Amino acid sequence: MSNFKLNAELRSGTGKGDSRRIRRAGKIPAIIYGGNKPDLPIVVEFFTIDKLLNDEHFHTGLIDIDVAGHGKETAVFKAGQWHPVKDSIHHLDFLRVSATDTIHMSIPVHALNAERNTAIKGGGVLEIERHTIEVTCRADHIPEAINIDIATLKFGESVYINDVTLPEGVSVYHQHDNFVVLHIVAPKKLDAAAVSEETPAA
Numbered sequence: 001m002s003n004f005k006l007n008a009e010l011r012s013g014t015g016k017g018d019s020r021r022i023r024r025a026g027k028i029p030a031i032i033y034g035g036n037k038p039d040l041p042i043v044v045e046f047f048t049i050d051k052l053l054n055d056e057h058f059h060t061g062l063i064d065i066d067v068a069g070h071g072k073e074t075a076v077f078k079a080g081q082w083h084p085v086k087d088s089i090h091h092l093d094f095l096r097v098s099a100t101d102t103i104h105m106s107i108p109v110h111a112l113n114a115e116r117n118t119a120i121k122g123g124g125v126l127e128i129e130r131h132t133i134e135v136t137c138r139a140d141h142i143p144e145a146i147n148i149d150i151a152t153l154k155f156g157e158s159v160y161i162n163d164v165t166l167p168e169g170v171s172v173y174h175q176h177d178n179f180v181v182l183h184i185v186a187p188k189k190l191d192a193a194a195v196s197e198e199t200p201a202a
Helices: 016-024 046-053 056-060 188-198
Strands: 003-010 027-033 040-045 062-068 071-082 089-096 102-112 125-128 132-138 146-149 158-160 180-185
Touching (some): 016 027, 056 071, 102 125
Antiparallel strands (some): 003 040, 071 089, 158 180
């Protein structure tokens, strides 16, 4: 788990007009909520947050937010709103936490050792059905990723969530079934060859 530092300012207004003014000034409106405390509207620098959002670890790390005129808050990034056309960040939500809080987070799935997999070398295609998995864990034990070794995975084989060894203290959030996380499928030309072999000659 990574820790990040972010400087912010208090935000006086919360309307659409105020948000537009903030964005024109090269900043982004945001809010810190939760922890049985009042919501805290803040403003962060666009270029700073834009760079952080491109770091995958930022989405699963603890963030120390130093709010000028208020003090420090510890939080995790929970959600963002993006411009529908420009695809630029418009608003940020941070959840206030303490180290011992139990929270749920979306954790990215990483497939390891694909370069060693003979099925992939033979033209197989890795399909990741769940790019993220919602988990429950302590705030100070958020995994940066859920790593799955696929070195020996064969054509047609799947990795189910019950096959995945999660870090200690981490569990799947509201798991109702043994869902598929990823699998390797044969390329279409191999599928076609298999069909032709099974079909008797006229």
